[in-house]
Amino acid sequence: MAPLGAHDPQWIGDYRLLGRLGEGGMGRVFLARSDRGRTVAVKLVRAELAHEEEFRARFRREVRAARKVGGEWTAPVLDADTEAETPWVATGYIAGPSLQQAVGGHGPLPERTVRILAAGLARALRSVHAAGIIHRDLKPSNVLLTLDGPRVIDFGIARALEGVDVSGVTHTGSAVGSPGFMAPEQVRGEPLTPACDVFCLGSVLVYAATGRQPFGTETTLPHAMMYRIAEEEPDLTALPEGLHDLVTACLAKDPARRPAPEELVARAEAGPDAAGSGEDEPWLPGALIARLGRHAVELLEAENPQDGAVPATAVRPHGTSATAPATVAPPAGPSPARRRRKGRALLAAAVLVLAGAGTATGYALLGGSDGSAAATEQGATSRPPAPGGIPADYLGIWSTTVGDSTVDVRRFTLVQGKPGETVLRMQATGPTYDCRFAATLESVGPPVRLGPSTVVSGPPDTCRPGSRSTLELIAGQLRRTFDDAGGLAPLLYAKKG
Structure with missing residues (x-):
């Protein structure tokens, strides 16, 4: 977590900002605390996007849908103000590293861990799909790791970016997603079904187990990677044999041939190192458990924004608070x-x-x-x-x-x-x-x-x-x-x- 910058606000709605968690195509994400003591993650939309009526309408619709998602495998949408001059949304804060950070810092995960990851993500997708939402952007940075299993964030919100590039300019028919973790139908701009998320889940599992993407590398040009997703078979040479059938089923080009989340849970938990075995053992390697500890200490110490930061505004914007x-x-x-x-x-x-x-x-x-x-x-x-x-x-x-x-x-x-x-x-x-x-x-x-x-x-x-x-x-x-x-x-x- 980085300290607040000179142009960061001190408050968003009824939430006091403690630090900056990151920044993406849609905007900045802050760690914040409500006046009732709840720790949350607040995403503040980029100003240029806020002026796009098409974006704002989609953002309003997707936030409304995301509020309906329940279950223990996701970060809930707790609060939002889609009508503010700069819209924002607050979700439950998950105190753990992303899958991208975990694999990037500690290497591929053991097969047992990947199976438990698969079952947890499938359960998360089941909750998301039950609310009528397609995630559209399931990728390692949107999967957070906790002692009790994975958590999925940013479900559905990515759809608000459909037709808008990161500069805020509208483009008809543009697809939403991250090139290495898109489904063939996303690449082709075809209508999407929940099976889109299952394909993306397969790519996430390959990354978790091998540290590599199945359709290219970090240096592969986006258009080349998207072509491979649509037309070529994934590279599964480094994937453990015990995960091969599970991942191959997810990465079927035909959406109708991909397993539903319920079937994925059953497959993941029925493997040779089943997710249901060793329930008293931690599901994460020791190095990642230690990293969770560092996340914990950081949050416990995040009482006030860093001294010396000049707030962009000292006035609390109005908004609906939980x-x-x-x-x-x-x-x-x-x-x-x-x-x-x-x-x-x-x-x-x-x-x-x-x-x-x-x-x-x-x-x-x-x-x-x-x-x-x-x-x-x-x-x-x-x-x-x-x-x-x-x-x-x-x-x-x-x-x-x-x-x-x-x-x-x-x-x-x-x-x-x-x-x-x-x-x-x-x-x-x-x-x-x-x-x-x-x-x-x-x-x-x-x-x-x-x-x-x-x-x-x-x-x-x-x-x-x-x-x-x-x-x-x-x-x-x-x-x-x-x-x-x-x-x-x-x-x-x-x-x-």
């Missing part, structure tokens, strides 16, 4: 540590990766899975306590969802410590709220006793402290029970790392 009703907020959980103790660096990473682990992550709203029927046998099966006293089986990253929701996800990280020290750090995020909490250790148990949860960040009307609580290991899951739960059932958490 607000959180007070009834949705969770009671307290852990905070991302701001002290720079080396021993806490990975913890901070984990907490932040929580934020990137999906559209919504964090800690428990008092409600959800009822663990009361499970047998309490952890006392005899827990591993010996690590230095500090908390049993080792309790330590790590734990996650659950609230009720039947797929977006109200609760995560916390439990680290070793002594009574009186902060050992639980949690983030609770949903479509309309973002709260962070912390809790200290009272006794190591087992079961482990925690002190009252305190709010670290988030508005007091939606993020409320919690009472003392108990952590109890039950058949490999961790149950958290609050002393004062207001009649709501405890939550059962599954271990994520």
